[in-house]
Amino acid sequence: MDVSVKSYQGTSAKKMLQAYRLMQTSRMLDKKMLVMLRQGKSYFHIGCMGHEAIQAASAFSLIPKRDWLFPYYRDQTLVLGLGMTPKECMLGFLARASDPSSGGRQLPMHYGDASLNIPTSSSSTGTQFLQAVGCAHASMREWRKTAKKNAKPDYAVTLVCAGDGTTSQGDFHEALNWAAREKLPIIFLIENNGYAISVPLRDQRPGAKVATLGKGYEGLRVIEVDGCNFAESLEAMGQAVSHARLGHGPVLVDASVVRLLPHSSSDDHQKYRPAKELEADKKRDPIELMHQFLLKQHFATKEELHKLDAEVVALVEESADFAEGQAIAARETATTYVLSDKPEPKLVEPQIDPSSSEVVLVDAINRALAEEMARDEKVLVFGQDVAGGKGGVFTATRYLTDKFGADRCFNAPLAESSIVGVAIGLAMRGFKPVPEIQFGDYIWTAMMQIRNELTTIRYRSNNMFSAPVVIRTPVGGYIHGGLCHSQNIEAVFAHFPGIKVALPSTALDAYGLLKSAIMGDDPVLFLEHKALYRQNFAKSKLPTGDDWLLPFGKGAVRRAGRDLTVVTYGAMVQRAIEAARQVEADDIDVEVIDLRTIRPYDFEMVASSVAKTSRVLVLYEDNRFLGFGAEIAAEIAEKCFASLDAPVMRLAGADVPIPYSWELEEEVLPQTKNIVEAIQRLASY
DSSP: OOOOOOSSTTSOHHHHHHHHHHHHHHHHHHHHHHHHHHTTSOSOOOOOTTOHHHHHHHHHHSOTTTSEEEOOTTOHHHHHHTTOOHHHHHHHHTTBTTOTTTTTOSOTTOOOBGGGTBOOOOSSTTHHHHHHHHHHHHHHHHHHHHSOTTOOOOOOOEEEEEEGGGGGSHHHHHHHHHHHHHTOSEEEEEEEOSEETTEEGGGTSGGGOSGGGGGGSTTOEEEEEETTOHHHHHHHHHHHHHHHHTTSOOEEEEEEOOOOSOSSTTOOGGGTSOHHHHHHHHTTOHHHHHHHHHHHTTSSOHHHHHHHHHHHHHHHHHHHHHHHTSOBOOGGGTTTTSSOOOOOOOOOOOOOOTTSOOBOHHHHHHHHHHHHHHHOTTEEEEESSOSTTTOSTTOTTTTHHHHHOTTTEEEOOSOHHHHHHHHHHHHHTTOEEEEEOSOGGGGGGGHHIIIIIGGGHHHHTTTSOOOOOEEEEEEOOSSSOOTTSOOOOHHHHHTSTTOEEEOOSSHHHHHHHHHHHHHSSSOEEEEEEGGGTTOGGGOBOOOSSSOOOOOTTOOEEEEOOSSEEEEEOTTHHHHHHHHHHHGGGGTOOEEEEEOOEEESOOHHHHHHHHHHHSOEEEEEEEESTTOHHHHHHHHHHHHSGGGOSSOOEEEEEOSSOOOSSHHHHHHHSOOHHHHHHHHHHHHTO
16 A cells, blocks of 8 residues: 555544535535435436545645546535535536536536536546546646746646546556656546446456556556545545656556445446445445544534534535526527537638649648648647658658657557547647547547547537547548548548538648638548549649638539539549549530538538539449438438439449459449449439
């Protein structure tokens, strides 16, 4: 054990009584909420009972409004200790509009408060670890920016909490790895009650011990503590905070606690916990232990404690009455704050020097990144192989490290969830991360961070937090990349509210859209088609200045026509134009629309074209079934039916993985001849 204090002795009576009041407040809140649950006044509760001592000690060890907390759903005592009020906890429990955590948008006990440096939390276990690493990264950067030369570190500390079951998540280990690598000022507090809902710790990991997990990470300090003992917990957390604040690196605290309630109000722990075990846990009740000690040490009399308890009960009752009297959010607000209300930039023609040379798409990406990094020092580029002379496997970030330094363009561990999770934490601290996922095919290990975290942060926090991360990733086939280097992923991510998706077909569009994404306030998935990176037909002359932006949701008519509309994007645009040229011999005049962005997309342009031509072919590279083109086709059929003289037609990739053989690849991906045939069939309908 790495803690010297074995009992409550040495801790002042005043601090003990403060801690007891805090712990008892949380306990009485839990009890009152359970009563209100049975009364049908709310529908869910997840309790803190048994965790109060380590949480109170953690709150006492941090500096409120300077340090940062990433809590989990059982951290009621901790958030109270950092400044959240019983009224605010009750507002969250009753889903009132004035709930500071989410305005009633999330389940109770999902805490967040920008004024207290508590970022919005979600139900996804373990996602908070990597976000906390990003937050700690921001604290280190902010301190170094203002510190005097040779000053000793005095970092704001980030505390991230979770239960023992969450240590089985990969994000936990990725977070330990990144934090230890960077010596970040972060504390991982594992409130170890021995159960992940019904699964005991012995079934979670070998040796049934959390502390041993830290042995594989050089530079990570590990502390074990009795989390039911307030004084030992205070000593342990004091050591941990001091260690992190002074720049000695991260700390893992394994705090042994008890869970005195079922996992949640939806659980019955008597189904899986022996009665003897439950009785043994009651003997470790941190509030009862504190109560007994206060009496034994004459820090308080029975009468004084009875009076204190009565005051707490009255406070909780008052808080409940107050919260019940507050309004639930108005129905019309249910769809607000999915995205920022910041308007898109105006669509204007760029100023281009006619004598300038055309550049390929990948170089346009590089220029946009360089300009935005020069404009805003908080723009950070990181990912796999992005640093130095290599600049990524496609050289999109080449020379950015030389221009802006290794702290602005740097390599990350080869772990996609790490890259996105850390980016989220940085973004919530005001940085503008532009991480690269080396191939879209490998973004899936970051899916939890993207779907449940990145896309929901603004909405679930009721506009209190945002995370405008711009994720760049190469996608698409036609390069003989095989199954895992050819995927198209736009349809999956277009389905998620709260994120924008771009897939440009020209260097100019890529340049303008990327700058717009970086300067915007929303998360963006920026897709770069690998087959277009160096194609001559995707080359463009770029603007003479650095202030031109291309707004999202504005398509382009690449070829005007009167007989038939082809709606497409990405690598299909050039093939559609070529097919349109070929069918001119058949006296078919084709209009080609390039959407440029997937979410939002320019339906007005599509509808206008369909009204003119009365026939439409939706062309996309992805698998036909449930590809994004299916959504476009459905909207056209629903909203433009009166304009149609023929069924909406789709042409897309076959519903198979992309094979490596160039002959087989050509067979399953749309080719110009396939587009010509589809146009001819549709025109003759």
